[in-house]
Amino acid sequence: MVKLLRPKTLENDWDAYREEYEKLESNLFEPTVNKISEMLDNYAMKNELEINRRLRLEQSINILIKEARTKTNLEAKETRAKLKEVQGNLLKLTREVMADTDDTVKDVLSEIARMDISEIEDTELVSKRSELEAQIISEAERNEEVLESIRLQLENIIWIKDKTGEIITSTDINEALEEELFDLKERANLDLELSQLGMAIGVIHHEFSGTVKSIRQNISRLKAWADVNEDLLELYRNIRTNFEHLDGYLTLFTPLNRRLYRNEVEITGNGIKKFLDDIFKMRLERYNINLKPTLNFKKKTLLGYPSTFYPVFVNVVDNAIFWLNDKPGDREIILDADENGFSISDNGPKIPKKDWESFSS
Known part of the structure; x- marks a missing residue:
């Protein structure tokens, strides 16, 4: 079964769903089946009906065996078909690669056969030889890379058994690595958001600090006017009270500023x-x-x-x-x-x- 990568929150929801389903299976479904079976047995005994309990057990197990064999045979058939298809594609590819190599070699040999070496100077002959060699080397390296890549993919198709006898395939290993990478990416994105939020708090604290300092100075100047003008006294008190409330919230930013510590x-x-x-x-x-x-x-x-x-x-x-x-x-x-x-x-x-x-x- 191919496992799809899911965000961590969705993965947690899926795990919780499976856990709840297992609870239902053990606490509700299985007891219900047992209760029904018990009721059938009691009914049979009460009415003196002959119901072969072994036959019922064997029928139930045989149904599961048939389903398991059907699924396994179907998957095995599809696996063999895919293997046959891949094998055919590989044989076709290797033939094409060999044919490309042979074509390149034939072209090089044909060009050599058409050359009148007696009419070519040594320096030009060396240059021509290097050009022909480069064609062969380039074709060989390209084909080698293609075949080596495919061979490595085939070598990565492995399966092993762990201590419990569970078969672990290369797909399982790759999925585990991809899932770990997916989690690390999510964590990195979250860390980035938190760092940006911290920087924003630092900017707000810095800007507010400057503004509050200016307001505090102007309130002190306003106090001087309020002391000699009773009409301004109530206004001064209201402004000072609200400012002190705001200033109190500003001081809460201080422990959150890493640079101070x-x-x-x-x-x-x-x-x-x-x-x-x-x-x-x-x-x-x-x-x-x-x-x-x-x-x-x-x-x-x-x-x-x-x-x-x-x-x-x-x-x-x-x-x-x-x-x-x-x-x-x-x-x-x-x-x-x-x-x-x-x-x-x-x-x-x-x-x-x-x-x-x-x-x-």
Whole structure:
């Protein structure tokens, strides 16, 4: 069976589908078949009917054997037909290659026979010989490349058995390599998107920093006017309050800027909690969600770059808030830690099993 390359998300969905199908097979279909068989046996015994259980078993197995043999024979027939076709094409190609070589040799020999060597000077004769030799060499090299390429393709048609007795073909190996390459390309594209997003954040932070500095200076100038003009006081206070709110959000970009941290720094659970509070405080209050750190989380420390770890917490907590905002009852996001690292959990709806692989990959 030829395996088509699929994006990672589609591959995960397919694996989840097969897993669910196997569950249905083992938990529903097989028990149903057994139940029906049991009901037939009970009915036969109750009504004193003679039903040969061995005959029923053999009939069921014989149907599967017939299907297996039919499929195998059909595939074997098609394989032999394809082999015969390829063999015929190879023989035809080798004959054509040999014929092309013979034609080139005949042309060269005919041209030599037509030459009057006694009338040709030595330098011209050497040049002519080189030209004729080049024709033969060129034709031989071209034919050699064609035949060598085909021979290598034939040599790559291999099959081996692994420890479990499973047959692995060259197609399986190539598919595995292609799938790995496909995954690496997807990962490279994702890394590129993330790097571009990081660069965009850096540009925004730089531009905002300059603008905020200018606004801060002008607000200070406005304060001087407000101190002597009561009509401007309320306007000044409103502008300052809104600006401080905007300036607070701007400071959240600071831990995400890798250039500010040339070396790894100590990252604490308390620092992460404070950063999350600064970002999500209004949303947490709006949806009545309790962001609760454990004692282990508060005490946990690690060495690293804030620009690497902080966005992870922001992304996961943001996702948790999204799924909790419609949940009835208590809503909690638990920040915890142990010897293996940090963990985040909530009492919202569970993650579908088919999406587990997306998080681990």
